[in-house]
Amino acid sequence: xxxxxxxxxxxxxxxxxxxxxxxxxxxxxxxxxxxxxxxxxxxxxxxxxxxxxxxxxxxxxxxxxxxxxxxxxxxxxxxxxxxxxxxxxxxxxxxxxxxxxxxxxxxxxxxxxxxxxxxxxxxxxxxxxxxxxxxxxxxxxxxxxxxxxxxxxxxxxxxxxxxxxxxxxxxxxxxxxxxxxxxxxxxxxxxxxxxxxxxxxxxxxxxxxxxxxxxxxxxxxxxxxxxxxxxxxxxxxxxxxxxxxxxxxxxxxxxxxxxxxxxxxxxxxxxxxxxxxxxxxxxxxxxxxxxxxxxxxxxxxxxxxxxxxxxxxxxxxxxxxxxxxxxxxxxxxxxxxxxxxxxxxxxxxxxxxxxxxxxxxxxxxxxxxxxxxxxxxxxxxxxxxxxxxxxxxxxxxxxxxxxxxxxxxxxxxxxxxxxxxxxxxxxxxxxxxxxxxxxxxxxxxxxxxxxxxxxxxxxxxxxxxxxxxxxxxxxxxxxxxxxxxxxxxxxxxxxxxxxxxxxxxxxxxxxxxxxxxxxxxxxxxxxxxxxxxxxxxxxxxxxxxxxx
Amino acid sequence: xxxxxxxxxxxxxxxxxxxxxxxxxxxxxxxxxxxxxxxxxxxxxxxxxxxxxxxxxxxxxxxxxxxxxxxxxxxxxxxxxxxxxxxxxxxxxxxxxxxxxxxxxxxxxxxxxxxxxxxxxxxxxxxxxxxxxxxxxxxxxxxxxxxxxxxxxxxxxxxxxxxxxxxxxxxxxxxxxxxxxxxxxxxxxxxxxxxxxxxxxxxxxxxxxxxxxxxxxxxxxxxxxxxxxxxxxxxxxxxxxxxxxxxxxxxxxxxxxxxxxxxxxxxxxxxxxxxxxxxxxxxxxxxxxxxxxxxxxxxxxxxxxxxxxxxxxxxxxxxxxxxxxxxxxxxxxxxxxxxxxxxxxxxxxxxxxxxxxxxxxxxxxxxxxxxxxxxxxxxxxxxxxxxxxxxxxxxxxxxxxxxxxxxxxxxxxxxxxxxxxxxxxxxxxxxxxxx
Numbered sequence: 001x002x003x004x005x006x007x008x009x010x011x012x013x014x015x016x017x018x019x020x021x022x023x024x025x026x027x028x029x030x031x032x033x034x035x036x037x038x039x040x041x042x043x044x045x046x047x048x049x050x051x052x053x054x055x056x057x058x059x060x061x062x063x064x065x066x067x068x069x070x071x072x073x074x075x076x077x078x079x080x081x082x083x084x085x086x087x088x089x090x091x092x093x094x095x096x097x098x099x100x101x102x103x104x105x106x107x108x109x110x111x112x113x114x115x116x117x118x119x120x121x122x123x124x125x126x127x128x129x130x131x132x133x134x135x136x137x138x139x140x141x142x143x144x145x146x147x148x149x150x151x152x153x154x155x156x157x158x159x160x161x162x163x164x165x166x167x168x169x170x171x172x173x174x175x176x177x178x179x180x181x182x183x184x185x186x187x188x189x190x191x192x193x194x195x196x197x198x199x200x201x202x203x204x205x206x207x208x209x210x211x212x213x214x215x216x217x218x219x220x221x222x223x224x225x226x227x228x229x230x231x232x233x234x235x236x237x238x239x240x241x242x243x244x245x246x247x248x249x250x251x252x253x254x255x256x257x258x259x260x261x262x263x264x265x266x267x268x269x270x271x272x273x274x275x276x277x278x279x280x281x282x283x284x285x286x287x288x289x290x291x292x293x294x295x296x297x298x299x300x301x302x303x304x305x306x307x308x309x310x311x312x313x314x315x316x317x318x319x320x321x322x323x324x325x326x327x328x329x330x331x332x333x334x335x336x337x338x339x340x341x342x343x344x345x346x347x348x349x350x351x352x353x354x355x356x357x358x359x360x361x362x363x364x365x366x367x368x369x370x371x372x373x374x375x376x377x378x379x380x381x382x383x384x385x386x387x388x389x390x391x392x393x394x395x396x397x398x399x400x401x402x403x404x405x406x407x408x409x410x411x412x413x414x415x416x417x418x419x420x421x422x423x424x425x426x427x428x429x430x431x432x433x434x435x436x437x438x439x440x441x442x443x444x445x446x447x448x449x450x451x452x453x454x455x456x457x458x459x460x461x462x463x464x465x466x467x468x469x470x471x472x473x474x475x476x477x478x479x480x481x482x483x484x485x486x487x488x489x490x491x492x493x494x495x496x497x498x499x500x501x502x503x504x505x506x507x508x509x510x511x512x513x514x515x516x517x518x519x520x521x522x523x524x525x526x527x528x529x530x531x532x533x534x535x536x537x538x539x540x541x542x543x544x545x546x547x548x
Numbered sequence: 549x550x551x552x553x554x555x556x557x558x559x560x561x562x563x564x565x566x567x568x569x570x571x572x573x574x575x576x577x578x579x580x581x582x583x584x585x586x587x588x589x590x591x592x593x594x595x596x597x598x599x600x601x602x603x604x605x606x607x608x609x610x611x612x613x614x615x616x617x618x619x620x621x622x623x624x625x626x627x628x629x630x631x632x633x634x635x636x637x638x639x640x641x642x643x644x645x646x647x648x649x650x651x652x653x654x655x656x657x658x659x660x661x662x663x664x665x666x667x668x669x670x671x672x673x674x675x676x677x678x679x680x681x682x683x684x685x686x687x688x689x690x691x692x693x694x695x696x697x698x699x700x701x702x703x704x705x706x707x708x709x710x711x712x713x714x715x716x717x718x719x720x721x722x723x724x725x726x727x728x729x730x731x732x733x734x735x736x737x738x739x740x741x742x743x744x745x746x747x748x749x750x751x752x753x754x755x756x757x758x759x760x761x762x763x764x765x766x767x768x769x770x771x772x773x774x775x776x777x778x779x780x781x782x783x784x785x786x787x788x789x790x791x792x793x794x795x796x797x798x799x800x801x802x803x804x805x806x807x808x809x810x811x812x813x814x815x816x817x818x819x820x821x822x823x824x825x826x827x828x829x830x831x832x833x834x835x836x837x838x839x840x841x842x843x844x845x846x847x848x849x850x851x852x853x854x855x856x857x858x859x860x861x862x863x864x865x866x867x868x869x870x871x872x873x874x875x876x877x878x879x880x881x882x883x884x885x886x887x888x889x890x891x892x893x894x895x896x897x898x899x900x901x902x903x904x905x906x907x908x909x910x911x912x913x914x915x916x917x918x919x920x921x922x923x924x925x926x927x928x929x930x931x932x933x934x935x936x937x938x939x940x941x942x943x944x945x946x947x948x949x950x951x952x953x954x955x956x957x958x959x960x961x962x963x964x965x966x967x968x969x970x971x972x973x974x975x976x977x978x979x980x981x982x983x
Contacts, residue, residue, distance in 0.1 A: 381777050542771040548774075
């Protein structure tokens with residue numbers, strides 16, 4: 001992936017733009033870098049709880065914890081045998097072993113890939129893009145490298161072509177390229193500053209918006225649908241006062257970036273650049289990168305090692321949000337000086353830690369998952385009102401993503417013994433998982449991607465209630481499915497427990513046993529239908545639908 | 549959070565809706581009410597009867613996806629360099645002239661108020677659609693509900709067996725899921741994806757009706773246990789989605805136009821749009837408060853005049869049939885019919901004989917409930933380049949729509965503790981078009 005490019009000394013012209021409240025907060029006295037991640041997490045979360053005089057909820061029980069951890073690290077519910085092993089283990093460090101097992105399993109890569117895919121392409125990427133992401137995450141490729149490959153792809157290679165998907169799907173609109181890059185990689189949605197200075201946030205003026213957009217304005221798609229970048233060209237915009245301005249390169253709150261421009265070059269160089277630009281549009285092969293690539297400058301600036309930089313904080317914030325249900329900065333794309341993190345020193349420490357360890361994803365996930373904050377129950381049983389989510393006093397209830405949901409349905413309704421047998425063999429499981437994901441993709445498309453204020457609409461309920469495809473797929477009476485297995489269990493209580501374990505990953509409570517037993521008994525004349533309806537009620541139960 | 553309002557009124561058959569219950573309870577003492585902040589405004593409503601009357605109002609939004617040209621519809625400029633080949637015709641309201649492409653509507657102009665002075669500033673599909681669906685510019689961090697969700701919330705009935713918000717479209721470009729935003733998926737549209745009937749609305753043969761209902765109850769019992777000590781609105785929405793299934797299934801026949809006499813179907817015409825508007829009328833008649841029918845694709849960057857010849861003629865036939873039909877059934881005074889899109893089109897004709905996006909001076913129409921028909925509000929200059937009188941934006945249009953429906957456009961919703969009025973403070977409806 002090496003190519004010749006001009007490396008620009010980054011001269012920052014700080015004077016020309018107001019910098020008052022601009023920078024993200026930096027701290028001098030953070031905990032030592034050698035402290036374990038989970039300890040630092042708990043230190044700051046506990047401190048905030050104490051300051052708010054809130055007592056945290058107790059730890060989640062084992063069945064709850066393995067379900068949550070497996071969903072978050074493997075993107076699926078655990079199998080009956082995985083749950084049993086964990087519950088029955090008496091090892092003192094069984095939690096650590098569980099997390100380490102999950103991190104080492106092929107499921108981890110699949111799940112990370114799915115999450116990053118949805119984040120960057122909202123499910124609209126193709127197979128090559130997804131495969132490229134998989135390969136990158138399988139070798140634990142650091143996030144900055146992924147960012148560089150996505151921003152500066154070389155389409156001659158299949159990998160580069162796949163990586164180009166992010167920009168190419170947005171290249172028709174400079175605002176899409178700008179805002180999506182900014183919010184997904186830098187945690188800043190700067191869109192609102194396009195039409196006028198932000199009314200509340202001094203960080204974001206029109207200069208800032210068009211300054212960011214200027215990193216992308218020379219990028220376009222050629223006639224042959226390759227990504228290309230012109231050697232010159234500037235954005236113009238109109239301020240609310242009606243003044244027309246030419247945009248200069250501005251990287252968020254860091255300030256204006258000095259760049260060599262074509263105007264400073266010799267006549268020969270300018271001529272060459274002009275010819276290249278003309279030829280690029282018609283080339284049958286991908287064009288060479290621009291000699292004065294603004295996008296390359298963007299990457300260099302974004303990845304500067306800096307304690308208060310946006311890039312590492314955005315990385316940490318999104319990962320935190322995935323595991324805890326909400327970020328340290330919320331909304332995720334509003335990281336600016338007026339929007340303080342819930343735990344500012346913690347965010348700073350984690351960002352520094354990520355940078356120091358080259359954005360090692362597994363390391364960070366491990367630390368967060370081992371914290372006490374992550375392991376709390378989601379039940380709030382104190383007389384006081386449920387506390388603000390920002391305190392992490394009690395675990396959040398999070399809807400499953402479409403892929404998690406779809407995969408988990410397939411696993412929950414599979415023959416539990418067959419499933420476990422497959423899982424024993426690592427390589428076979430990886431290929432089985434791949435198949436499962438392909439099959440699950442269809443159903444997953446019917447499910448909405450969770451977002452803020454997520455609500456489930458009646459369309460989903462109608463699918464579960466009345467879709468022949470759903471019934472046929474998950475509830476059919478065959479040897480490879482749960483329904484087929486349950487049919488052969490004579491003892492009613494054993495039948496009920498097997499189903500609860502398989503679908504919900506826990507034992508049925510006495511009242512539940514009673515209700516279900518009554519339901520089944522009333523349908524003695526149609527036992528298979530009754531079992532199917534019982535399993536249906538389990539997979540449509542909210543307990544299955546959410547990660548709690 | 550379910551209200552046992554049947555027990556308050558004495559009989560479940562009495563059918564007093566949630567609003568009515570809240571109104572009555574205002575006298576009885578509001579202690580029993582849950583933390584629904586909209587109670588604050590309901591307590592100000594004078595009488596129960598007023599509430600019930602408001603419940604009968606409906607909206608039919610004819611969404612002209614892609615942006616219809618105001619010059620080929622409501623604000624023609626014949627003879628001008630920007631006017632194009634079509635002429636203007638008189639209507640049955642002296643002084644009002646519209647495009648010759650709408651001869652039937654011209655004879656029904658007395659039902660309709662035209663707003664010719666929209667200046668909404670946003671001329672791209674995404675932003676314009678968002679603006680004209682919700683009536684306000686997007687605010688980061690806040691997902692504002694669209695018009696359908698708000699009307700479903702304000703005019704819908706909690707116990708209604710029909711959906712509150714149905715959305716249909718003709719082709720992919722017209723599909724915009726819109727959404728209930730912070731109001732929650734309870735108010736999400738029933739979205740007609742394929743053809744005329746909603747998907748998955750019919751019980752499978754493989755399960756009896758009894759079992760279909762019983763397994764829902766079993767589900768509900770299990771889910772209730774889970775929700776204890778974990779109340780979140782997302783879990784709540786999951787449960788309420790399942791709670792509505794049976795009711796929605798029973799509304800299936802509303803979508804079946806073979807139930808209509810052939811003569812009626814002929815009047816609406818054989819096009820998908822015509823059939824969908826007929827379904828919309830059936831839904832309106834059955835009490836669905838908000839139906840949106842999107843017709844795509846008006847985005848005539850090329851061949852503007854051919855496109856509009858086809859689409860406007862269809863609109864003319866379908867909408868005039870609709871107005872007659874609603875009037876005949878006594879529904880027109882209760883139904884607000886809106887034509888609207890994401891923006892209008894440029895007066896300048898481009899080299900492909902097309903018109904491009906244009907949000908600086910365009911039109912919308914309002915007919916029926918609460919509207920003074922036979923009126924034009926606002927004026928554009930001779931070539932249609934800018935508004936010269938009565939300029940209004942999306943918010944004023946929405947304020948007008950809410951007022952026509954008897955909804956207080958300054959009423960507050962609450963997101964957490966933050967009050968969010970339906971339209972921003974200072975917004976005024978257009979009195980000239982209100983009855």
